[in-house]
Amino acid sequence: MTYLEEKYQKIWGLKKLEELNLPVPKYRIVEFYKADRAEIENRVNEQISKFELPDKKGLAVGVTLRVSLPGKLDKSGKHGSLHIMTKQKLVEEILEKYDEYGIRCKIIVQDTIDANSSGTLLIERNHCIIETVPGDAPALLEGKTNNYESWRYSLKTNLWKREWHFTANGNICSILTFSDLKRFERFLIRIPNNSYLEWSISKSNDIFFYEFMKLSDFSK
């Protein structure tokens, strides 16, 4: 386990995704140093003035804030708004996070994918499970819906099986296409066993990954 993994899981996860050569939405890290509040505000303003907020139609809609904290605290770092469109709002939210979590937090400012669908991916033992909802992922990740689509892929037989249907207005609707599943297959080759990832497919049909967690071996 590296220092960074131990200290800041979310940032380590992004570095790991890059190392695995998986597509990751553009991100920047804002760090804080010991200084008075006014100085912190100046530094954040200065840093943000250099940022370019995404305006690629169909790919990213604004940015989001993710709070990374040392060790076990990392899980308690709460997301900021999902689609921040102005630098003023971005500075305000970064300072809010600083006030809430203090000097030890690092803020990930990451492009928010204009998502057609979003979801999770878990590889354990001989299979992979993908669960997905249309649009952004929060409803799925926060346990607020049981209306999602679930796929299981056998790493032995290379076959996909839909295990749970998404419904809209009482009708079964497909979220992922056969072509989406085939593209996931190509990524699966690079992802180690016992991993958990979060992803989005943009309206321009590109897959991006933004969370990676290494899990203990389920089979032991």
Add this chain to the structure above:
Amino acid sequence: MFSLKYSWKGKWKDGELSIEAETMKELEEALRELVESGGLNPSQTNKLEVVPSLPRTLGCTDAVKSLLENEWGKTPRSLNEIRVALESNDICFPRTVLASTLSILANKNTIHRIKKEGKWKYFGGS
């Protein structure tokens, strides 16, 4: 620490009855009264497994920790049992999210796990 309530839901006459109590003892007393009044079949309470109530606002980590820190969580529970217990609180985490959370919490020794009949079972306590 979250305030936990104990709840029971079951068939009652032509409909459904839901009871909430602050403690297991209170809930058991309420159920006993219903049995004594003749409105409830004792077998309905014998099979009863009381799952603590959780606020719907909890994230997966806090929801799992709250569940397993409770009396219910002292018995080793499978992922599916935990999932059903959460769903009875209208908290619906998909398998991927729940499995990763359980694995991470077990790794950090925040919760514990043992393998029974080839499957991991998770429990709380120190």
